Amino acid sequence: xxxxxxxxxxxxxxxxxxDTHRLDAFxxxxxxxxxxxxxxxxxxxxxxxxxxxxxxxxxxxxPDMRIRRTSLLVDEDDGAVxxxxxxxGTHTGPMAVGSTQVSPTGKSVVGRGAYFxxxxxxxxxxxxxxxxxxxxMAQLGLMS
Numbered sequence: 001x002x003x004x005x006x007x008x009x010x011x012x013x014x015x016x017x018x019d020t021h022r023l024d025a026f027x028x029x030x031x032x033x034x035x036x037x038x039x040x041x042x043x044x045x046x047x048x049x050x051x052x053x054x055x056x057x058x059x060x061x062x063p064d065m066r067i068r069r070t071s072l073l074v075d076e077d078d079g080a081v082x083x084x085x086x087x088x089g090t091h092t093g094p095m096a097v098g099s100t101q102v103s104p105t106g107k108s109v110v111g112r113g114a115y116f117x118x119x120x121x122x123x124x125x126x127x128x129x130x131x132x133x134x135x136x137m138a139q140l141g142l143m144s
Contacts, residue, residue: 085113
């Protein structure tokens with residue numbers, strides 16, 4: 001069992017690594033046997049290189065991306081956290097949407113999302129990420 005303070009600190013470190021674009025720090029917080037799921041991609045990611053590529057894809061599409069947590073729930077008994085996030089960025093790089101590449105629009109977005117994470121032995125074993133892709137696509141003028 002991991003206490004609330006340790007869970008929050010670990011989640012803060014993961015979010016800060018993404019926010020400051022430090023992919024090695026992000027990947028370093030993952031357990032060897034982790035799984036990362038995102039509602040916008042088909043198959044779960046289970047390798048650290050895959051996790052690195054996943055985050056890099058977001059940062060390629062939105063190179064000035066900044067992310068912050070807007071709410072947090074912690075379950076010490078299960079070693080779990082759930083949160084909502086808000087992020088900003090300018091779409092100046094190609095964006096992968098499923099198997100489609102969306103060319104840069106130059107538009108800024110304010111995105112929202114949620115995630116659920118589970119920790120074991122001080123590392124993330126599960127990340128389930130739920131970005132509001134429809135909201136992002138609407139802001140980019142790709143859907144109404």
